[in-house]
Amino acid sequence: MTHRLLHHCATLFATFAMAVASHAAQAAPVSTHPAFQVAVTGQGAPVILIPGLASSGEVWQGTVARLCGAAARPQRQCHVLNLAGFAGVPKVEGDLLAQAETQLAGYIREQQMEKPAIVGHSLGGFLALKLAIDHPQQAGKLVIVDALPALGATQLPSITKEQLQGMAAQMRSAMRAQDDASFAANQQRSVAGMASKPEDVARILDWGKRSDRNSVADAMASLMGTDLRQDVARIASPTLVLGTWIAYKDYAPRAATEAVFRSQYQQLPGVQIVMAETARHFIMYDDPDWMYGQIEQFLK
Template sequence: MFKQLIRSTVFAAAALVSALPACSAHAAGHPAFNVKVTGAGAPVILIPGLASPGEVWDGTVQRFCVTRQCHVLTLAGFAGTPAIEAPLLPAVEQQLSAYIAENRMDHPVLIGHSMGAFLALKMAADHPEQVGRVVVVDTLPALGARQTPNITAEQLEAMAAQMRDRFLQTDNAAFAAQQRRTAGTMVTCEADVERVVGWSLKSDRRTMATAMYQMLADDLRPSLARIKAPTLVLGGVASFKAFMPRGDVEAMYRSQYQNLSGVKIELADSARHFIMYDDADWMYARIGQFLN
């Protein structure tokens, strides 16, 4: 009986979210992203990762935005959204700060996945007065320093440039095969793999390459000390199992986030990069505890 009551409550909440009016915010003032707004209440901004559309957060919206207002972004150039000429990551950061101010949001929660989490950290470091809380879903502040923590800025830039150039020079067939192999390491279910691959193949490749370059060439570790917002970091361990013991994964996360005061780090043993697909209940439970 108790389980049936819980199930009925969850279904009712999901139906309520589906019934709430949603609108896409006018893009004139922020061409770097589209926004889908759902619900009412305290604001939550959800930022997807590289090549992903806002729909990657559909389950999260259903779970948390009955009593909150969700602003779900889809970034320019990703998953069929028209690209822009300006470098994407700086444009998103600048325009998102303006969007928060224009809509008079009172310290919104930022939830980001992968590159979206990198952007959430940048926002919290560069605009600490605007951000309330941050949820990081599977990213590191210095992705290029995973294996070489003391890598120099020059080495990071050279590595990122090499990856960008390789990405752009690959022919279409090889690119599609590469995306399928990569997606297979990031999410477990085959249907989810195909979904992620489909988003990549609909994305503007130059935008993807430039965004990857911008993220990999940057090192946010020194900037973390400027973040005032309480921050929850969620990581997926399953992608590392073949080449890194769990203890080393945890040590890597703690080392990269050591400059962020009060950070809470939790790792999901059963999830790969797309935690919202591989172990949604685990992710929702930890976000719920953090936000309440």
């Protein structure tokens, strides 16, 4: 990948890499933890859907309807998270990702789930990987939607832990230092490349406006400063990774982007990596039927 591609990807994820949480149709909040809220829909085998940076669970509405609606076969139960500090949810102090991971493992035990499937988009996918590494008894099949184990290493695979953390600290400081006008303009530029339809872009922007800026900056720094490329070897869960490339075609061809995915996941035993051909970062908006089909086939 070129330096411009890394910058583009980092900006894309950094300001508003998205994912998901919950207020899906017919879903009612059943549990609240400091680092996230949960809404549950349906009955049957549990599926946890994890939000990403600065998003609302509305993004999973179609997924919930398909996987856990009344007409779904087999029957499943969707547990959709909404992370603290994002899209109007009250923020928490401290490391959001670390707290969310620990509390999610506790939630799975409390609900007496037997290795639920976990679906995570972007930062939510990273969190799913971390949970499966640190809490293997709580994680069933993983579906990772457009997320990497080491986003900060896309340009320089040999980057050290110290270099990653330094880069992440600089990113956090820069995001916090922006004035409102600059932040809004950067947000607009970043989100414009994440989905194809104007109405979807507008919806994503609105979630970002309702997110706490410091929470977003801190979570992004945690993501950019962490390298799970070797740690994924400890994951015992069958894993499906859905990647995208079309938004980066001006910076790198499809083969180069796919190569980054395969390189970063090469230590994960049995991982399946499938690239979407037409979708941008929000696959669930740009090519929902393709994404649903991939998930349904994998969860069988």
